[in-house]
Amino acid sequence: MTAQDLRFAKVLVLVNAAVPGALLAWDAWHHNLGANPVNFAILTTGMSALVFLLLTLLVTPLRKISGWNWIIFSRRTLGLYAFFYALAHFLIFFGLDRSFSISSTVSEMFKRKYLFVGALGLLVMVPLAATSTNAMIKRLGGKRWRALHRLAYVAAIAGVIHYYMQVKADVRRPLVFAAILAVLLGYRLMVYWQRPKPALVTPPTNSPKPEPGA
Amino acid sequence: MKDSNKIPEREITPASVYFNRRTFIQAGILAASALATGLVYRELNPVGSGGAKTRPLAGLSPTTTNAPAGLEAMDPETSLQNITHYNNFYEFSTDKEEVAAAAANFDTTGWQVSVEGLVRKPKVFGLEDLLKISPPEERIYRMRCVEGWSMVIPWAGYSLSKLLAVVEPTSDAKYVAFETLLDPKRMPGQRGDVLNWPYVEGLRMDEAMHPLTLLVSGLYGSELPPQDGAPIRLVIPWKYGFKGIKSIVKIKLVAQQPRTSWSEYAPNEYGFYANVNPHVDHPRWSQATEQRIGESGRRPTLMFNGYEDQVASLYTGMDLRANF
Numbered sequence: 048m049t050a051q052d053l054r055f056a057k058v059l060v061l062v063n064a065a066v067p068g069a070l071l072a073w074d075a076w077h078h079n080l081g082a083n084p085v086n087f088a089i090l091t092t093g094m095s096a097l098v099f100l101l102l103t104l105l106v107t108p109l110r111k112i113s114g115w116n117w118i119i120f121s122r123r124t125l126g127l128y129a130f131f132y133a134l135a136h137f138l139i140f141f142g143l144d145r146s147f148s149i150s151s152t153v154s155e156m157f158k159r160k161y162l163f164v165g166a167l168g169l170l171v172m173v174p175l176a177a178t179s180t181n182a183m184i185k186r187l188g189g190k191r192w193r194a195l196h197r198l199a200y201v202a203a204i205a206g207v208i209h210y211y212m213q214v215k216a217d218v219r220r221p222l223v224f225a226a227i228l229a230v231l232l233g234y235r236l237m238v239y240w241q242r243p244k245p246a247l248v249t250p251p252t253n254s255p256k257p258e259p260g261a
Numbered sequence: 262m263k264d265s266n267k268i269p270e271r272e273i274t275p276a277s278v279y280f281n282r283r284t285f286i287q288a289g290i291l292a293a294s295a296l297a298t299g300l301v302y303r304e305l306n307p308v309g310s311g312g313a314k315t316r317p318l319a320g321l322s323p324t325t326t327n328a329p330a331g332l333e334a335m336d337p338e339t340s341l342q343n344i345t346h347y348n349n350f351y352e353f354s355t356d357k358e359e360v361a362a363a364a365a366n367f368d369t370t371g372w373q374v375s376v377e378g379l380v381r382k383p384k385v386f387g388l389e390d391l392l393k394i395s396p397p398e399e400r401i402y403r404m405r406c407v408e409g410w411s412m413v414i415p416w417a418g419y420s421l422s423k424l425l426a427v428v429e430p431t432s433d434a435k436y437v438a439f440e441t442l443l444d445p446k447r448m449p450g451q452r453g454d455v456l457n458w459p460y461v462e463g464l465r466m467d468e469a470m471h472p473l474t475l476l477v478s479g480l481y482g483s484e485l486p487p488q489d490g491a492p493i494r495l496v497i498p499w500k501y502g503f504k505g506i507k508s509i510v511k512i513k514l515v516a517q518q519p520r521t522s523w524s525e526y527a528p529n530e531y532g533f534y535a536n537v538n539p540h541v542d543h544p545r546w547s548q549a550t551e552q553r554i555g556e557s558g559r560r561p562t563l564m565f566n567g568y569e570d571q572v573a574s575l576y577t578g579m580d581l582r583a584n585f
Binding site for chain 2: 055058059062063066067070074079080081082083085086087090091094095098143144146155158159160161212213215216217219
């Protein structure tokens with residue numbers, strides 16, 4: 048992978064991740080969001096946030112299994128897009144459904160479990176987005192940064208539960224999301240369980256340092 | 262004379278730069294991938310489109326001027342496009358935007374409705390005979406969905422009480438049970454077990470006999486389109502929309518309160534009565550306000566969907582919080 052190819056791959060991810068937002072804006076401009084535009088925008092941004100959360104969590108397993116180490120570049124971009132879509136999802140709910148009423152938004156969040164769970168998912172993504180820069184990784188140190196960014200698992204779990212809970216009866220799609228998430232998290236548990244036990248490792252091998260982020 | 266049109270050799274762009282194969286391929290990959298992402302987005306988030314064409318309804322009369330109050334909502338009507346492309350009709354699709362296309366080829370020829378049970382004159386009506394009982398009149402009703410959105414819909418039909426008068430219920434008849442067609446071939450949604458098919462609904466006798474309760478065969482002056490419940494459905498304007506059972510094949514007069522699909526699916530979320538009530542929230546959403554389709558912002562929900570004057574007396578002395 049040349050530097051030129053990597054640059055192109057970055058553009059590729061950046062552009063594709065923007066497509067859902069761009070199409071939503073295009074459709075809104077052309078009054079083509081169906082009968083219930085606000086609800087439609089809430090659903091599409093929420094769906095996009097979930098998709099990008101799962102894609103973010105796919106990067107590490109894919110990288111380890113395939114050996115394509117270079118794809119790690121996409122994790123930050125995908126994660127940030129997940130955050131932006133989740134934030135847009137909340138802001139549309141707050142602004143256009145609750146008419147910017149803080150009291151109504153907060154009271155709904157505490158009355159409806161699914162809204163509470165969703166808010167939790169968005170909330171834990173805030174520190175992740177805030178510490179996504181290289182400077183912040185340096186400042187926190189790899190170990191602490193990795194520990195903090197395990198909150199991405201919490202965000203994804205909260206997101207899928209939030210989606211499952213708000214569906215009226217047809218839970219097929221939320222279950223597909225749940226299954227994919229289970230595989231992605233299951234992979235990590237498997238890696239965790241199969242890690243070499245310190246006592247059993249014969250010293251002093253030149254074992255490679257763990258990569259940032261698991 | 263010198264040929265001024267001739268460009269010197271050294272000024273011609275080298276082929277390697279002019280036709281940059283790499284850039285060309287990358288642009289192609291970028292465009293193709295963005296297109297693919299766009300298609301995935303469209304697949305996951307469809308906007309309602311398609312649907313069947315309907316014929317004008319014969320013999321339609323406007324709302325009679327001496328009709329009881331409440332027969333005509335004064336709010337602006339919701340557009341036909343929105344009424345026919347935002348439907349909860351799980352027999353075709355659980356996505357409101359996809360019902361119109363999924364139901365477009367729904368065949369209703371030879372439709373029959375059996376009216377039976379505790380009646381003196383049970384009868385299996387052909388659709389023609391059923392519609393002949395009374396000429397359709399236009400009724401502009403508010404429709405409030407339990408999900409928190411609403412429409413104003415110009416239905417066409419006649420009061421259910423007129424049909425019940427024909428079959429003569431006995432004094433033992435206390436409730437009316439309704440049933441939708443069960444045919445997974447024609448209703449693809451019934452191939453999955455999202456709900457316990459067929460869809461069933463029910464009303465108390467006095468609710469069924471109320472003049473506002475409408476047996477509907479038309480919409481916007483035309484026949485009822487498949488996605489809105491062709492060929493014959495129920496509309497009870499003071500109740501949540503799911504009480505308005507679609508594509509009816511059976512009406513049975515019974516002594517006991519009949520089971521109803523949504524309250525059977527989630528008894529704590531959907532009650533038998535399902536009267537529109539801004540003071541009793543659904544566990545997962547507030548019922549205090551509603552998104553009127555076609556408006557921006559939410560409006561307050563009215564008790565009994567604004568039909569309080571007409572129907573509140575049916576529920577005197579009843580605890581509407583317990584009987585939601």
